[in-house]
Amino acid sequence: KAGVTQTPRYLIKTRGQQVTLSCSPISGHRSVSWYQQTPGQGLQFLFEYFSETQRNKGNFPGRFSGRQFSNSRSEMNVSTLELGDSALYLCASSLGQGAGGYTFGSGTRLTVV
Amino acid sequence: DAKTTQPNSMESNEEEPVHLPCNHSTISGTDYIHWYRQLPSQGPEYVIHGLTSNVNNRMASLAIAEDRKSSTLILHRATLRDAAVYYCILRRDSSYKLIFGSGTRLLVRP
Numbered sequence: 001k002a003g004v005t006q007t008p009r010y011l012i013k014t015r016g017q018q019v020t021l022s023c024s025p026i027s028g029h030r031s032v033s034w035y036q037q038t039p040g041q042g043l044q045f046l047f048e049y050f051s052e053t054q055r056n057k058g059n060f061p062g063r064f065s066g067r068q069f070s071n072s073r074s075e076m077n078v079s080t081l082e083l084g085d086s087a088l089y090l091c092a093s094s095l096g097q098g099a100g101g102y103t104f105g106s107g108t109r110l111t112v113v
Numbered sequence: 114d115a116k117t118t119q120p121n122s123m124e125s126n127e128e129e130p131v132h133l134p135c136n137h138s139t140i141s142g143t144d145y146i147h148w149y150r151q152l153p154s155q156g157p158e159y160v161i162h163g164l165t166s167n168v169n170n171r172m173a174s175l176a177i178a179e180d181r182k183s184s185t186l187i188l189h190r191a192t193l194r195d196a197a198v199y200y201c202i203l204r205r206d207s208s209y210k211l212i213f214g215s216g217t218r219l220l221v222r223p
Contacts (some may be wrong), residue, residue, distance in 0.1 A: 043213035056210045099145045104156030
């Protein structure tokens with residue numbers, strides 16, 4: 001079956017702009033989580049959506065937001081980009097219930113210049 | 114969230130077993146022990162998880178101490194493709210987020 005698909009793979013934006021990243025989960029998975037990975041901070045949890053509702057949120061400023069659609073696809077948005085937002089953004093999908101594992105996508109590499 | 118402690122790096126020879134340790138002394142009764150690995154230029158990959166009993170799957174085995182304060186991920190025969198950063202994570206049953214530490218970087222020598 002198809003894995004988790006993230007688009008685009010690479011993105012270059014200018015400070016102050018906004019960006020939208022997309023994630024299509026594995027078919028049948030209802031939960032989508034987002035993570036930010038940087039060399040300095042490692043992998044950090046951003047937020048998690050289940051059935052179109054945000055169920056968990058990490059410690060990121062309000063410039064970072066997300067949503068989930070009825071088909072479980074998810075988008076995350078970062079407004080007023082800062083240089084420090086340059087990172088690999090990873091999406092993970094799961095059934096959303098129980099203790100099972102997550103399937104990650106390959107990520108979107110965002111560079112802010 | 115309870116914290117895990119892992120060695121920064123480990124080395125192994127190809128085709129030999131590898132035992133990756135993880136300490137989690139503050140684990141609670143509802144915390145599942147998850148292992149993920151991240152190969153270069155890829156997202157993390159789920160390896161295995163368990164609660165109290167040892168677990169086996171096609172990728173690895175997970176040995177959990179009786180008091181659950183530590184666990185060991187066992188790769189039975191390391192290959193060059195197993196070179197990655199391995200993360201040991203505690204995930205509470207009611208929590209749907211993963212808190213990653215710095216992990217163990219595994220180097221496999223040919």
